Amino acid sequence: MAEPALTLRHFFERARAGQLTAVRCRECGELAIPPKELCPACYERAWEPVPLGGEGTIASYTVIRVAPRAFMADAPYAVAAVKLREGVSILGRIVDLPLERLAVGLAVRFRPIVRDSQTAIGFGPA
Amino acid sequence: MRRVAVIGVGVTKFGKHERTSSELFAEAAADALADAEISADRVQALYYGNVVGSETEHQLHTGPQAASILGIPAIPTTRFEAACASSHAAFRHAVMEVGAGVSDVVLVGGAERVLNVATPDSTEYFAYASDAVWEQTLGLTFPGVFALIARAHMQKYGTTEEQMAAVAVKNHKHGALNPKAQFQKEITLEQVLKSAYVADPLKLYDCCPFTDGGAAVVLASEEVARKSRRPVWVLASAAASDWMLLGDKRDLSRVPATERAAALAYKQAGLAPTDVDVVELHDCFTIAEIVATEGLGLFEPGAGGRAAEKGMTSLGGRVPVNPSGGLKAKGHPIGATGAAQIAEIVTQLRGDAGPRQVNRARTGLTHTLGGNTATVLVSLFGRG
Numbered sequence: 001m002a003e004p005a006l007t008l009r010h011f012f013e014r015a016r017a018g019q020l021t022a023v024r025c026r027e028c029g030e031l032a033i034p035p036k037e038l039c040p041a042c043y044e045r046a047w048e049p050v051p052l053g054g055e056g057t058i059a060s061y062t063v064i065r066v067a068p069r070a071f072m073a074d075a076p077y078a079v080a081a082v083k084l085r086e087g088v089s090i091l092g093r094i095v096d097l098p099l100e101r102l103a104v105g106l107a108v109r110f111r112p113i114v115r116d117s118q119t120a121i122g123f124g125p126a
Numbered sequence: 127m128r129r130v131a132v133i134g135v136g137v138t139k140f141g142k143h144e145r146t147s148s149e150l151f152a153e154a155a156a157d158a159l160a161d162a163e164i165s166a167d168r169v170q171a172l173y174y175g176n177v178v179g180s181e182t183e184h185q186l187h188t189g190p191q192a193a194s195i196l197g198i199p200a201i202p203t204t205r206f207e208a209a210c211a212s213s214h215a216a217f218r219h220a221v222m223e224v225g226a227g228v229s230d231v232v233l234v235g236g237a238e239r240v241l242n243v244a245t246p247d248s249t250e251y252f253a254y255a256s257d258a259v260w261e262q263t264l265g266l267t268f269p270g271v272f273a274l275i276a277r278a279h280m281q282k283y284g285t286t287e288e289q290m291a292a293v294a295v296k297n298h299k300h301g302a303l304n305p306k307a308q309f310q311k312e313i314t315l316e317q318v319l320k321s322a323y324v325a326d327p328l329k330l331y332d333c334c335p336f337t338d339g340g341a342a343v344v345l346a347s348e349e350v351a352r353k354s355r356r357p358v359w360v361l362a363s364a365a366a367s368d369w370m371l372l373g374d375k376r377d378l379s380r381v382p383a384t385e386r387a388a389a390l391a392y393k394q395a396g397l398a399p400t401d402v403d404v405v406e407l408h409d410c411f412t413i414a415e416i417v418a419t420e421g422l423g424l425f426e427p428g429a430g431g432r433a434a435e436k437g438m439t440s441l442g443g444r445v446p447v448n449p450s451g452g453l454k455a456k457g458h459p460i461g462a463t464g465a466a467q468i469a470e471i472v473t474q475l476r477g478d479a480g481p482r483q484v485n486r487a488r489t490g491l492t493h494t495l496g497g498n499t500a501t502v503l504v505s506l507f508g509r510g
Binding site for chain 2: 060067
């Protein structure tokens with residue numbers, strides 16, 4: 001079988017360049033992020049990558065004050081569940097937003113967090 | 127399936143120990159065998175839960191290690207890793223082995239050792255149960271996961287920090303009655319509300335502690351159980367899962383895996399939530415107890431916070447939840463937790479719980495959750 005429509009490596013290469021990408025099922029139109037092998041709605045295996053706008057709103061958030069060892073220097077920092085405009089949701093680290101401004105419903109925009117070879121999902125001001 | 131019963135239980139003191147996890151399991155297992163009044167040579171298999179042994183003890187292969195330290199090395203052993211639900215997952219599979227007629231006597235249990243490492247390290251190791259690519263890279267912690275759930279629940283239903291604090295106060299009150307509990311002291315609502323934020327809106331006293339400990343139960347077929355002193359029957363044991371990633375969940379205020387596992391368990395047992403007299407559920411954080419009481423059908427979605435505040439889940443309330451003190455006060459040695467919850471329900475149904483005894487307890491439920499709510503086990507037990 002051919003390589004998936006969007007491997008994790010491809011996803012993060014695009015994310016690193018500032019582009020958030022989902023996959024859409026060519027059979028039923030289901031949108032998924034991160035990519036999955038089978039469509040959870042129709043179980044087909046017919047994905048195509050689709051670029052997302054990167055805009056969304058905070059559905060829930062937390063300020064982490066007791067951090068894992070690798071993140072101790074960053075604390076306190078915020079992590080949010082973001083509902084993207086296209087309807088799918090993803091977790092991301094909040095960047096460039098004062099912690100006291102955070103609120104459910106606040107508009108945010110995708111911002112990759114690049115640390116050495118690792119890219120993580122981030123969201124900053126809209 | 128054949129009927130299956132729990133005929134013996136054993137739990138170590140929960141807290142900080144200087145012994146390895148396998149030693150802690152062995153103590154609990156020997157106690158469980160003694161309680162069952164059954165010789166160790168009757169045990170045909172071990173189903174074992176242990177989670178962060180690789181990280182805190184540099185130890186894989188903990189199944190045979192645990193059996194060896196107990197002194198019964200020859201039996202088949204299987205280690206289960208389902209994050210904090212590990213030994214409850216082990217229990218369900220052991221029930222299937224005995225129920226299927228493969229074995230007549232099976233030992234189930236688990237153990238964990240984490241207080242030998244510093245909090246930033248244990249916080250990191252526990253976070254390994256969230257997704258390495260999508261969640262650990264954000265610095266997401268387990269208090270963080272349940273803080274996201276808490277805020278969603280507060281937003282949707284108006285649940286308050288005071289209602290969450292009421293869960294902590296109640297579980298500490300229960301834990302004060304349990305000589306095996308890590309924390310045997312009562313706390314006030316004010317203490318909870320004034321404690322430092324760990325992951326807003328969750329504060330220190332909303333969180334269960336890190337704990338060392340072991341727990342074990344002896345499972346037997348009906349034929350063996352009928353000859354035992356005080357069997358407690360397994361009426362159902364069900365499991366369900368959900369998306370691994372929190373971001374894939376449509377509604378963070380609910381735990382679909384709890385709702386699915388509960389529906390399966392009630393159906394297996396032919397029971398309804400109103401039939402349950404006593405519950406041991408997964409209160410790793412106060413909000414987790416509130417959401418679990420809703421997912422198990424004990425209260426309507428959104429009503430769990432008010433129910434806790436009104437004392438409906440306290441000893442003497444409508445449906446006592448976590449008479450042991452729960453994970454919050456009894457402690458949470460993650461690999462042992464499911465087996466320890468089962469041990470408490472068996473103790474309650476036998477009428478052996480002393481000052482924390484739930485009156486007229488005939489039917490009990492255990493609920494254990496693993497990871498970002500991706501694994502849930504629900505079992506039901508009865509005296510008759």
